[in-house]
Amino acid sequence: MTVAVFVFSLLGAMAIGMPIAYALLICGLALMGFMTLTGALPSFDSQILAQRFVDGADNFPLLAVPFFLLAGEFMNAGGLSRRIVNLAMAWVGHFRGGLGYVAVIAAVIMASLSGSAVADTAALSALLIPMMKRAGYEVNRSAGLIAAGGIIAPVIPPSIGLIIFGVAGNVSITKLFLAGIVPGILMGVAIGVTWWWVARRENVQPAPRLGMAERLKITAEGGFALALPVLILGGMKFGVFTPTEAAVVAAVYSFVVGMFIYRELKLSALYQLLLSAGKTTAVVMFLVAAAMVSAWLITVANIPTEVAAMLEPFMGNKILLMFIIMVLIIAVGTALDFTPTVLILTPVLMPVVLKAGIDPVYFGVMFIMNNAIGLITPPVGTVLNVVCGVAKISMEEAFKGVMPFFIAQVAVLFLLVFFPEIVLVPLKWWMK
Numbered sequence: 001m002t003v004a005v006f007v008f009s010l011l012g013a014m015a016i017g018m019p020i021a022y023a024l025l026i027c028g029l030a031l032m033g034f035m036t037l038t039g040a041l042p043s044f045d046s047q048i049l050a051q052r053f054v055d056g057a058d059n060f061p062l063l064a065v066p067f068f069l070l071a072g073e074f075m076n077a078g079g080l081s082r083r084i085v086n087l088a089m090a091w092v093g094h095f096r097g098g099l100g101y102v103a104v105i106a107a108v109i110m111a112s113l114s115g116s117a118v119a120d121t122a123a124l125s126a127l128l129i130p131m132m133k134r135a136g137y138e139v140n141r142s143a144g145l146i147a148a149g150g151i152i153a154p155v156i157p158p159s160i161g162l163i164i165f166g167v168a169g170n171v172s173i174t175k176l177f178l179a180g181i182v183p184g185i186l187m188g189v190a191i192g193v194t195w196w197w198v199a200r201r202e203n204v205q206p207a208p209r210l211g212m213a214e215r216l217k218i219t220a221e222g223g224f225a226l227a228l229p230v231l232i233l234g235g236m237k238f239g240v241f242t243p244t245e246a247a248v249v250a251a252v253y254s255f256v257v258g259m260f261i262y263r264e265l266k267l268s269a270l271y272q273l274l275l276s277a278g279k280t281t282a283v284v285m286f287l288v289a290a291a292m293v294s295a296w297l298i299t300v301a302n303i304p305t306e307v308a309a310m311l312e313p314f315m316g317n318k319i320l321l322m323f324i325i326m327v328l329i330i331a332v333g334t335a336l337d338f339t340p341t342v343l344i345l346t347p348v349l350m351p352v353v354l355k356a357g358i359d360p361v362y363f364g365v366m367f368i369m370n371n372a373i374g375l376i377t378p379p380v381g382t383v384l385n386v387v388c389g390v391a392k393i394s395m396e397e398a399f400k401g402v403m404p405f406f407i408a409q410v411a412v413l414f415l416l417v418f419f420p421e422i423v424l425v426p427l428k429w430w431m432k
Helices: 002-015 020-038 046-057 060-077 080-092 098-111 117-135 139-150 160-169 173-179 181-199 212-221 223-237 243-261 267-300 303-310 318-333 338-356 360-376 382-391 395-418 425-430
Strands: none
Touching: 002 020, 002 267, 002 303, 020 046, 020 267, 020 338, 046 267, 060 080, 060 117, 060 160, 060 243, 060 267, 080 098, 080 117, 080 212, 080 223, 080 243, 098 117, 098 139, 098 181, 098 223, 117 139, 117 382, 139 181, 139 360, 139 382, 139 395, 160 173, 160 267, 160 338, 160 360, 173 181, 173 223, 173 243, 173 360, 173 425, 181 360, 181 395, 181 425, 212 223, 223 243, 267 303, 267 338, 303 338, 318 338, 318 360, 318 395, 338 360, 360 382, 360 395, 382 395
């Protein structure tokens, strides 16, 4: 009965158009009211809800979110993103379907810089979709490729999604970052191979091949952008800074490079960049705070135990259990956005995963990867909406274009369900 109250109060609030954060608070109120009526709680105390709400946002690792978002803003405005595209263009732009390979390589590199799918997709769309249109590529296919590349950002470190999961699930963010490397790269390889398959039908003249001297010059110009992921991972590897501190380093580094080295970041633009990062941070932090209210009541109401009882027949087979959970998350991801899905399902599923003996780091990466794929599935599909706006196409056209790449990403997801040891390879190396 408690599960029913949780589900129907949450879905009911969302059905009447209430924002997700407020729906989570209504869900918390409904759970507390139900438990008071049944005697599970001695009394209805709204002060507890307020306290849990404040405590939800009062978390040191969450400071990484605004700084990584700010780093993304500085990179886009300061010319780092454009130089990454230029670098990829110099090396692979002359191949058949070259602009598509540029999109894939740029997406992987940018994912290792910002950790925000929407920011990366917006930057790549603005840079590459006009170029691909002029070159004669199918617009919906180009938009689909860039959308599929954009969702690598929540998987490869530094990932805002992994930070949120780490806080909600009490899992090491450093370990999550390391475990996200191989799945993120595999996602890039999968859409690259898929592009090779679909681009064979594109009758497009590739860009001229550049000489080695010009390639090296462009690579040198992009060197400062390429140095950032090395700086972040190297700093964490040698204990120089934590993931939260790494976010500050990323923001300061991208500001200095954009302002003083590339000289494309202007003082006059700082206010708008800070405002944009602040608005996005406010949305994320409010969601996290509201979700922590529900998460506490979910624990008190013993909902994870009830869910575990439902999944009891599959507890003896970790692969089958993970398969079922992944299918469930894919279904939920079509209706909910990325962050709410992570915040709602983490406190429900983590106890089940731990009881089954599944590595929480492995589960966290798979969970985030699955939610990232949800960003390109209608009707919500935030990343899909971004490319629709830039390319000026309908959601239907965009989904038709993204479908081959969506299938490739899902194939990688279930490959890792059956071969979980692949995910943990970098972590095992790190721990040596």
